[in-house]
Amino acid sequence: MSVVNKVRINARTITDKEFFYGHKACAGCGGSLAVRHILKVLGERTFTVLPAGCMSAVGFNFPQLCFDSNAIISTFAGTASMMSGIAAGARALGLKDYHVVGIAGDGGTADIGLQALSGAIDRREKVIYICYDNEAYMNTGIQKSGLTPFGARTTTTPAGENIKGTVTTKKNMFEIVAAHGIDYAATASVGYIQDFINKIQKASEVDGTSYIHVYAPCPTGWGTETDVTIDLAKEVVDTGLWVLAEYENGEFRLNRNPKSFAPVENYVRRQGRFKHLEDEDITAIMQARDAKWEQIRTSWKLK
Amino acid sequence: MGQRAFLCGNEAVAEGVRLSAPHVIAAYPITPQTVVVERLAEMVEDGSVKAEFMHVESEHSALSASMGASAVGARTFSSTSSQGLVYMAECLHYASGGRFPIVMMNANRSLALPWSIYGDHRDSMSLLDCGWIQVYTEDAQESLDMVLQAYAIAEHPEVLTPVMINLDGFVLTHTYELVDIPAWEQAREFLPPYETVNKLDFDAPKNMAFSSNPGNNLEFKLRQHRGMLRAKELIAETDGRFQAIFGRSYGGLTEAYRCDDAELIVVSVGSVTGTCRTVADELRNEGWKVGVLKIRFMRPFPEEEIIAALRNAKAVAVLDKDISFGYEGTVFTNVNSALSKAGAEILKLNFIGGLGGRDISKDHIREMYRRLQDGLDGIAQENVQYLGLGVAIDERG
Numbered sequence: 001m002s003v004v005n006k007v008r009i010n011a012r013t014i015t016d017k018e019f020f021y022g023h024k025a026c027a028g029c030g031g032s033l034a035v036r037h038i039l040k041v042l043g044e045r046t047f048t049v050l051p052a053g054c055m056s057a058v059g060f061n062f063p064q065l066c067f068d069s070n071a072i073i074s075t076f077a078g079t080a081s082m083m084s085g086i087a088a089g090a091r092a093l094g095l096k097d098y099h100v101v102g103i104a105g106d107g108g109t110a111d112i113g114l115q116a117l118s119g120a121i122d123r124r125e126k127v128i129y130i131c132y133d134n135e136a137y138m139n140t141g142i143q144k145s146g147l148t149p150f151g152a153r154t155t156t157t158p159a160g161e162n163i164k165g166t167v168t169t170k171k172n173m174f175e176i177v178a179a180h181g182i183d184y185a186a187t188a189s190v191g192y193i194q195d196f197i198n199k200i201q202k203a204s205e206v207d208g209t210s211y212i213h214v215y216a217p218c219p220t221g222w223g224t225e226t227d228v229t230i231d232l233a234k235e236v237v238d239t240g241l242w243v244l245a246e247y248e249n250g251e252f253r254l255n256r257n258p259k260s261f262a263p264v265e266n267y268v269r270r271q272g273r274f275k276h277l278e279d280e281d282i283t284a285i286m287q288a289r290d291a292k293w294e295q296i297r298t299s300w301k302l303k
Numbered sequence: 304m305g306q307r308a309f310l311c312g313n314e315a316v317a318e319g320v321r322l323s324a325p326h327v328i329a330a331y332p333i334t335p336q337t338v339v340v341e342r343l344a345e346m347v348e349d350g351s352v353k354a355e356f357m358h359v360e361s362e363h364s365a366l367s368a369s370m371g372a373s374a375v376g377a378r379t380f381s382s383t384s385s386q387g388l389v390y391m392a393e394c395l396h397y398a399s400g401g402r403f404p405i406v407m408m409n410a411n412r413s414l415a416l417p418w419s420i421y422g423d424h425r426d427s428m429s430l431l432d433c434g435w436i437q438v439y440t441e442d443a444q445e446s447l448d449m450v451l452q453a454y455a456i457a458e459h460p461e462v463l464t465p466v467m468i469n470l471d472g473f474v475l476t477h478t479y480e481l482v483d484i485p486a487w488e489q490a491r492e493f494l495p496p497y498e499t500v501n502k503l504d505f506d507a508p509k510n511m512a513f514s515s516n517p518g519n520n521l522e523f524k525l526r527q528h529r530g531m532l533r534a535k536e537l538i539a540e541t542d543g544r545f546q547a548i549f550g551r552s553y554g555g556l557t558e559a560y561r562c563d564d565a566e567l568i569v570v571s572v573g574s575v576t577g578t579c580r581t582v583a584d585e586l587r588n589e590g591w592k593v594g595v596l597k598i599r600f601m602r603p604f605p606e607e608e609i610i611a612a613l614r615n616a617k618a619v620a621v622l623d624k625d626i627s628f629g630y631e632g633t634v635f636t637n638v639n640s641a642l643s644k645a646g647a648e649i650l651k652l653n654f655i656g657g658l659g660g661r662d663i664s665k666d667h668i669r670e671m672y673r674r675l676q677d678g679l680d681g682i683a684q685e686n687v688q689y690l691g692l693g694v695a696i697d698e699r700g
Contacts, residue, residue, distance in 0.1 A: 045505055047375070062519055065510035070503035072374055072511040075393055078367030081359060085329065085371025085379075086503070088355035092326035092377050098505070116367065119360030 009197050015040050023066040024058040028226030030190045030216030030233060031055055031132040035103055037193065038130055041200040044069050045098040047090070049083045051113060052076040053105040054139040055132070077112045079104045080120035083127040099204055100127040106147035107137045109213075110171045121180040121209045128203045129211045131173060134218035142221040146171045149241075150288070151281050152273045154221075159276035169288065174213050178247040183208030185247040189215040191233025195244055195255060202246075215242050223272015232271070238262035240289050243296065252300040264289070305486040312475035313338035315443035315482050316382070316408050316468070319450025321352050322490035323406070326377035329357035329368040334420050335472040336384040336410040343380075354380075362387035366394035366405070373403035374511055376502035378454065381405060384472060385412035388426045392433065398465045399434025400527060401512045402501060404457035405465040406450060411439075411573070411624075412472040413659045421660020422472035423624040424572065428601070428633040434527060436466040436534055437601045439573040443480040445553060446470050448545065451485075451494050455541050458497050461533045471574040473660070485549055493548050535603040556605030558597040559612045561587065565594030566617040567675045570609075570638055572598050575622065575663050582668040593672055604637055610645040613638075618650035618675035622668075622690075624657040631655075631687045650678045656690025667691055 007013055019039035025032035031054050039046065048071040050056040056073045059066035074082035079102040087100045104113055109131035117129060136154050137143040143156040144166055153165040177185045184206040188196040196214055203210035217232045219225065224232060236242040239262045244255040264286050268274040310318065316339050320328070328347070330340045346352040355372075359365045362383050369379040383391060388409050398405055409427055413419040427437060436456065440446040446468065453466035470476050503509055515523055539555035546552035560580050562568055571579045576597040586593045596612045598605065613619050619642070623632025630636065635653035642651060654671050657663045667690045678684040 044508070047503055049371070057514070060510055060513040062513045062515040065513055067510050068508065070505070070508045070510075072371075072503060073513060074371075075363075075367055075397055077363055078370075078394065081364035081367035082371035082374075084357060084359070084364075085327065085368030085373075086375055087371075088327045088329070088357050088368065089372030089375040089377030089379070092353075092355045092372070093375065095375070115360055116364050119364055122360070123358060 009041050009201055010194060014197070015043070019044070019068045020059060020066055021068070022064060024061070025054065026220045028219040028229045030218060030229050031105070031134055032058070033190050033229070034130070034132045034196070034214050034216050037197060038101060038103060038200055039069060041197055042099045042101055042204055046070070047086045047098065047100045048072070049074050049079055049086065049100070049102040051079040051104050051108040053108050054134070055103060055105070057139050076108055078116055079108060079113050080116040080127070080129055083129070084120050084123060084125045087125050087127050102127065102129045104129070104131055105138070106131060106133045106135060107145035110146035110173050117177070118180065121177060121182050121211070124183065124208045126207065127209060128200070129209070131211070131213045132216040133213060134216050134221060136218070136221050138218050138221045147173070150285060151277050153276060154273070164276060164281065165273070174245065174247065177211045178252065181250070182211055182247065184210040185212070187213045187243055187245050189233045189237050189242060189244065190217070191215070191230050191235070191237060192244060199246070221273070223275070224270060228270065232267070235262060235267045239264050239267045240293055241267065241285070245300065254296060254300050254302050257297070257302050305484050305489065307481055307483055309479050310443055310482045311338065311477050311479045312443045312446050312470045313477070314342050315447040316450055316470070317342035317346065318482070318484050319447040320380050321346050322485060322487065323378065323380070323450055323454050323494055324496070325352070325354045325380045327355045327357065327369065327372035327379045328381070329359050329365045329372070329379065330382045331359055331362045331365045331387060333362070333384045333387040335412060335476045336382050336387070336408065338476065339382050339408055362391040363394060366391040366398060369405045370394065370398050370401060370403050373405050374503050376497065376499055378497040379405050380407070382408040382410070384410035385414055385426045388430065389414065392430060395430060395433040395435060397512070402463035402527070402530065403465060404454070404463050406453045406457055406468065407465065408468045408470060410472045410476045411469050417659070419659040420472070422474055423658045423660065425625050425658070427467060427469050428625040431601060431633060434464070434531070436464055436531065436603065437469060438466065438599055439469045439601065440475065441574055441576050441597065443475065443478070443482050444551070446475065447482060447484070448549070448551060448553070451490060452541050452545055454494055454497070456534055456537055458499070459537055460499070462530050462537060463501060464527070464530050464534060469573065474574045489548055493545060531603050535605070538600060553599060555608070556600045556603070557608040557612065558599060560595040560597070562594035562596055562612045564592055566592040567672050568594045568596055568613055568616045568619050569668065569671055570596045570598060570619060570621045570634065572601070572624070572634055575624070575657065578663065578665055579622070579668050582665050582672070586669070586672060591672065598634065601634070601637070604641070606641040606644070609638055609641045610647065613642060613649070614645055614647045616649055618652070618679055620652045620654055620671045620675050622671065623653060623655045626655055626658070650675065652678065652684055653687045654690050655687060661691065663690060
């Protein structure tokens with residue numbers, strides 16, 4: 001299938017047209033920023049599927065319907081299966097030059113929607129699945145998801161005498177999808193927007209299934225100021241707690257390999273959800289980071 | 304020209320689907336439904352069906368994918384049974400609320416626990432309120448014909464409601480019968496390609512399957528309800544149009560057999576109706592005034608037809624292959640409600656049987672008529688009775 005837009009998109013060439021406006025997302029929402037960019041890159045000939053979650057809640061409340069291109073809410077578990085059905089229907093009807101994108105949160109991706117995502121990758125559906133990761137079930141009131149990081153306080157992992165917030169670690173969705181032999185997968189952050197845009201564009205050109213996992217801070221859920229979203233989304237990469245990487249042709253490639261990491265302490269201490277952490281908790285977070293980077297630097301392609 | 308073939312119910316449905324020219328087929332295998340998807344896969348393989356065949360990973364995904372396909376204006380088919388139907392329960396409500404005119408076959412099968420692969424109506428009856436049109440067929444021919452009729456009804460712009468075609472598991476799905484397969488041209492004459500404005504469209508972009516606030520929700524649900532009510536009129540109309548082209552008809556929402564002067568009537572759903580008719584014929588020969596009323600559609604519910612057929616009877620027995628636990632059989636609740644609203648002061652008994660595939664014999668049906676007569680003769684009757692209880696019941700509870 002030919003691609004809708006062959007022009008490389010950057011800050012100068014990206015469209016002024018808004019496909020997602022008038023929505024009710026909180027100030028400083030990283031998720032809505034991700035959605036705006038995804039739709040600007042993919043353009044008007046796009047079918048967008050969103051499951052139950054923040055972006056459908058803030059964008060689809062009749063009569064305030066905030067998507068300017070074709071968009072539909074799926075069941076919570078059904079993002080990838082509904083996308084598959086759209087792709088199959090569009091193929092059967094002979095439609096040309098279009099994208100099918102799914103934009104789901106961390107819970108909708110890593111927990112309830114994982115089965116359907118696995119099925120879609122297995123079928124090699126030509127769809128783009130994007131997980132905007134704000135690290136908890138934010139729309140329902142900040143409950144722990146499978147992508148909530150170690151230590152984070154949520155309303156279902158309170159930080160008290162006995163439990164210090166979340167005791168599990170994030171599921172590694174990037175490597176889970178890669179293990180399917182997916183055609184293209186990438187990680188991104190709204191803090192490195194050009195990198196994210198490049199990856200959306202690349203995903204749209206893949207003849208098969210693609211997956212992008214974009215880090216998207218949530219001031220409401222994280223207990224942060226509304227004007228530090230981009231700072232945090234950069235810092236998480238600079239500290240090495242999140243990587244920018246791609247998976248293609250059976251190989252992992254690291255896009256950004258910092259010589260030294262920014263201090264984890266600064267990143268953690270400015271977020272209400274980590275306020276209770278003690279020094280040894282931060283040390284444990286850094287040790288886990290270092291172990292992962294050791295593995296990345298020995299087995300992945302570096303840049 | 305059509306042709307005749309020896310087909311089981313599943314294969315007859317597959318032929319009906321072929322003749323409906325679907326764009327997308329998505330289904331997950333479950334006994335006793337599997338044969339329909341196997342046949343459809345073969346038809347896609349040999350090119351006799353030009354559809355996208357989706358290998359989905361669950362029943363939830365089967366219907367979710369069907370909704371996606373329907374949302375872009377594709378004609379879609381799915382099929383399931385039992386645990387699979389209840390696994391897709393969330394999507395059943397979603398599909399009807401989204402007004403996606405999907406047609407799906409359900410092979411009626413008992414629900415766990417205890418595990419059973421055999422038939423009863425617990426699966427579909429427990430989802431009577433999911434907003435789908437529900438039809439129960441009696442044989443392979445009716446099953447094939449109903450696929451064509453189901454699309455015609457579901458896709459009507461004033462209905463836009465999904466249809467569930469229920470076949471009794473094994474009894475219908477796996478029994479072979481001689482079936483007339485209509486000609487392709489006749490099928491096209493009856494069922495033209497699906498056209499709708501209710502779709503995601505690049506010329507007129509839409510947001511679909513949205514939320515509504517409390518100030519709008521009832522209005523949306525009322526429109527959905529009215530779509531279902533409109534189907535009531537269209538079902539009989541569609542059957543008439545079908546008869547004009549194919550020469551066969553099924554009588555719309557219900558089918559009354561020897562009910563005109565009947566004093567005792569058995570109300571049945573699905574494949575057991577044939578046995579009921581045989582017994583009714585035998586009893587008529589013995590001088591009994593008996594009849595059988597088959598309910599074909601449980602939703603929309605044929606209230607007026609049931610009242611018209613039953614109100615002059617002296618006693619009515621409703622045969623349920625279902626228990627609404629803590630109450631009675633679901634068909635009985637519905638029939639009783641209709642008769643009560645009509646003020647029909649007649650004896651009404653509920654017989655529950657056939658659960659988990661247990662046979663309902665001619666003797667059982669004779670027993671039902673006999674119990675109705677006993678009731679009329681003043682012998683006290685339990686409102687709910689169980690057909691052919693085995694030895695496993697320990698009366699000590």
